[in-house]
Amino acid sequence: MHEARVNTNSTDQHAIQPWQPLAQQAAFRHVLEAFSYPGRVVSLGAAPNDTLTMLLATLVDAGVTLADPLNQVSADDRRRLDAQLALPDRAQFVVSQGAHVPDYQPVLGTLESPEHGATVIVCVESLGEGARLDLTGPGIDGETTLHVAGMAPGWWIQRSRWNTSFPMGVDLILVAGRRLVALPRTTRIQVKGAH
Amino acid sequence: MNPGYELPQDEAGYSFGFLDEFAKREIRRTLLKAISIPGYQTPYASREMPMGRGFGTGGLQLTLSLIGPGDTLKVIDQGADDSVNAVNLRHFVELTCPGVDTTERTHEATLIQSRHRIPERALTEQQVLVLQVPYPDPLVIVEPSEARRKVMHGEGDYSRLLTKLYEDIVQFDEITISHRYPTRINGHYVIDPSPIPRYDVPRLHQSRALVLLGAGREKKIYAVPPYTDAMPLVFDDVPFRIEDFRDGQGHRRACSRCGATDSFLDEMIADDGSKTWQCSDSDYCNETLATRTAQIEVTA
Numbered sequence: 001m002h003e004a005r006v007n008t009n010s011t012d013q014h015a016i017q018p019w020q021p022l023a024q025q026a027a028f029r030h031v032l033e034a035f036s037y038p039g040r041v042v043s044l045g046a047a048p049n050d051t052l053t054m055l056l057a058t059l060v061d062a063g064v065t066l067a068d069p070l071n072q073v074s075a076d077d078r079r080r081l082d083a084q085l086a087l088p089d090r091a092q093f094v095v096s097q098g099a100h101v102p103d104y105q106p107v108l109g110t111l112e113s114p115e116h117g118a119t120v121i122v123c124v125e126s127l128g129e130g131a132r133l134d135l136t137g138p139g140i141d142g143e144t145t146l147h148v149a150g151m152a153p154g155w156w157i158q159r160s161r162w163n164t165s166f167p168m169g170v171d172l173i174l175v176a177g178r179r180l181v182a183l184p185r186t187t188r189i190q191v192k193g194a195h
Numbered sequence: 196m197n198p199g200y201e202l203p204q205d206e207a208g209y210s211f212g213f214l215d216e217f218a219k220r221e222i223r224r225t226l227l228k229a230i231s232i233p234g235y236q237t238p239y240a241s242r243e244m245p246m247g248r249g250f251g252t253g254g255l256q257l258t259l260s261l262i263g264p265g266d267t268l269k270v271i272d273q274g275a276d277d278s279v280n281a282v283n284l285r286h287f288v289e290l291t292c293p294g295v296d297t298t299e300r301t302h303e304a305t306l307i308q309s310r311h312r313i314p315e316r317a318l319t320e321q322q323v324l325v326l327q328v329p330y331p332d333p334l335v336i337v338e339p340s341e342a343r344r345k346v347m348h349g350e351g352d353y354s355r356l357l358t359k360l361y362e363d364i365v366q367f368d369e370i371t372i373s374h375r376y377p378t379r380i381n382g383h384y385v386i387d388p389s390p391i392p393r394y395d396v397p398r399l400h401q402s403r404a405l406v407l408l409g410a411g412r413e414k415k416i417y418a419v420p421p422y423t424d425a426m427p428l429v430f431d432d433v434p435f436r437i438e439d440f441r442d443g444q445g446h447r448r449a450c451s452r453c454g455a456t457d458s459f460l461d462e463m464i465a466d467d468g469s470k471t472w473q474c475s476d477s478d479y480c481n482e483t484l485a486t487r488t489a490q491i492e493v494t495a
Contacts, residue, residue, distance in 0.1 A: 021216050025263040028223050032261070035230045036405040036421055037320070059227070061220050111349035112342070115228040115237045138233050138381050138423040166383065167349060171231045184231035186381065 018050055018057040019080060027058045034173070034182035039135040039144040041127050041181050048177045052095070052123065053077050055175065059119070060093055067091035070100060072123060091118060098124035098174070101154030105162065106170050114167035117185065125150025127176045134190040135183075146181060148174060156191050159183075212259040213291040218242050222260040222416070226407065229418040234380030235348070236331050236415040244411070251284055251310055253409030254327035257416065258284075258308045261323065264294035269304035274312040274459070274475035284308065301478050311374070313395040315458050315479040318404035320421065326389040328410035331417065333377040333387045351383050356428065364433060373438075377428040380419055385428060388419075394437045394459045399425035440472070450474040453483040 017023050023046075030042040046054035056073065057080070060066055066073075066083035072095050073081070088094045088104040096102060102120075109117035130149025136142070151174070162185075163169035169185030183189065210216065218240070225239040244252040262268060268288055272281035276299040285297050298304050301314040308325040318324060334344045337355040347353070356377060363370045374390040378399060388399060389408055399406060399419050406419040419425055427435045440448045440460050449456045451463075451471040458479055460472040474480035 021211060021219075022263060024216070024220075025211075025261075029261065029263065032223075032226065032230075032323075032405070035227050059220065059224055061217060063217065063221060064224070112345040113238075114232050114235060114349070115225070117228075117231075119227070139230075139420045141422045167232050167235060169231075171227070186231065186233065 015050075018046060018054040023054070024058045027054050031055065031058060031173075031180070031182070034180060035171075035184055036139050038137065038139045038183055038187040039133075039146045039181060041146075041179050043178045044180065046178065051178055051180065052121070052175055055121065055173065055180065056081055056093070056095070064093060065091040067094045069104075070095070070097050072097065092116070094118055094120045096120055096122050098122050098148075098151035098155065101152045102158055108162060108165075108168040108170060111168065114169070117169050117171065119171050119173065121173045121175060122151065122155070124148055124174050124176045127174060127179050127181055132192040134192060135187050137184075137187040139184075140187070148181075150176070153191065156189060159189070209291060211292060212262060213244075213287075214242060214256065214259050218256075219260040222256055225416050226257070226260070226418070229407070229416045230405070230420050232384075233420050233423050234384030234386045234417055236384075236386075236410075236417045238414055239416050241411045241414040246283070246287075248412035249329060251280060251308070251327040251411070253411030253413075253416070254308050254310070254325045255284055255287070255409075256411060257325045257407050257409040258288065258306060259291070261325070262288065262292055262295055262306055264292075266305045267296040267298050267303055269298050269301060269307045269478075270309070271307070271312060271314070271476075271478075272310045274314075274461075275477040277477065280310055299478055300482075301476075311390045311392075312459070312475060313391055313398045313406075315474075315476040316482075317398075318402060320403050322404045324402075324404050324406045326391070326406065326408045328387065328389040328408045328415070329412070330375070331387055331408070331410040331413050331415040333375075333385050348384055353377075353379075353385050353428065356385065357430075360428065361430070364430075369436075370429075370433070376435075379424075379426045379428055381423050382426075384417075386417055386419070388425075392438055392459060393427075393435070396425070396427050396435075397437070401425075448472045450480060450483070453480045454487060455480065455483045458483075 027044045030044050034042045044054045060081050060083045062082040065086035067088040069088050106118035126149040130147050133146045135144050172183040174181050225237050229237040270281040270285040272278040301316045306323050310327045338344050360370050374392050375387050376393050376396050377385050378388045379385045408417050429435045447456045450473050452473050458474045461475045463471045
């Protein structure tokens with residue numbers, strides 16, 4: 001077997017971490033936890049600037065389509081992901097931003113194949129402070145509270161519109177710094193407090 | 196598996212967990228959709244595994260996509276850690292996932308792959324249960340076309356399945372499904388919960404642990420998320436019943452080995468025709484036995 005060359009330079013270590021299989025495995029378990037327990041804030045264990053890259057590297061490859069209308073993924077990372085680029089109303093994965101209320105409707109899936117409903121990744125300012133959301137639904141023991149800063153109120157209106165006809169719908173992942181939270185289509189959200 | 200067999204790791208260069216990273220990523224994406232749509236049979240590209248389909252390849256592919264160094268895996272078959280299917284699957288994971296621990300104790304495991312049983316000991320939020328599924332679709336007995344079944348599932352239309360259950364009651368005074376009892380998840384999709392006994396169905400309801408179901412041959416993955424309703428399909432006037440372990444006098448039978456009266460029992464028939472009952476969950480039986488022995492020692 002070939003001896004792998006390991007670069008000990010720490011910045012390079014950070015840069016390659018999201019592309020390593022075992023880092024992706026560990027990150028996936030955190031994403032799985034986030035989807036299993038909506039509203040629970042998890043950390044992927046990547047550097048703050050790398051969380052989005054880590055998340056994308058874990059879930060996206062040449063087998064899926066990706067939309068990045070606000071150019072939040074660097075050209076290098078896009079090339080490494082190797083996903084086919086698509087418009088946000090066609091893509092399986094959409095990278096978006098909390099400040100920009102979407103003017104598109106992501107794929108919702110069909111009654112027979114609701115799994116085609118898109119996963120929308122929203123970069124927000126902060127999780128744990130800001131507007132208060134009361135969450136109920138599968139994965140939540142009774143009710144839980146989530147605070148999100150930097151998510152325009154229009155997002156919640158759009159989300160409830162997309163998710164009116166279960167099983168069709170859109171699953172959200174909110175990313176801020178090192179942390180992320182998942183809001184699958186089954187989570188019912190009541191928005192409280194100022195934004 | 197041949198005990199002398201060694202995976203030719205040097206020549207083949209298998210990746211951690213045997214599956215290639217594309218296969219794992221595809222299963223991981225499917226898992227997230229399966230959790231987001233509780234009970235929906237999410238299609239995925241089931242890969243060839245070095246064992247026959249029908250031997251737990253669906254569950255194994257889920258386990259291999261989830262597992263990493265630091266995980267502790269428990270594999271059970273009909274409640275036991277030492278039956279053929281469990282031993283082989285555990286051995287395969289030990290071969291292909293260096294750095295992973297295995298255990299026979301439910302409470303030590305972070306990941307539990309199981310065939311036909313849910314452990315007696317209540318699972319926690321730190322654990323994930325993977326069930327091996329032979330037949331994922333409960334509607335297959337009433338509708339042969341998968342395209343039509345998908346519409347029926349989407350619409351939550353289970354009238355024909357209920358008719359089948361009703362016919363059972365008319366003919367036999369009882370719903371005659373002993374295992375794989377159709378169970379409605381989050382008030383919408385009805386799943387085949389894999390061949391677990393009726394006794395285990397209530398454990399799916401509002402479970403603390405995530406439950407994942409993998410059907411390798413049928414290429415489907417579905418999930419019962421934690422804290423989610425899982426209700427067996429019944430009629431208002433015919434309540435759901437679990438297995439009855441009472442003897443002729445109405446006493447609950449005890450395990451002949453550990454004495455437990457609160458576990459699912461297997462019936463053993465000896466050569467002379469006599470019957471004994473024993474815990475199906477071997478870890479639970481061992482634990483109860485150890486506790487009893489310790490108590491006897493203290494009092495002695």
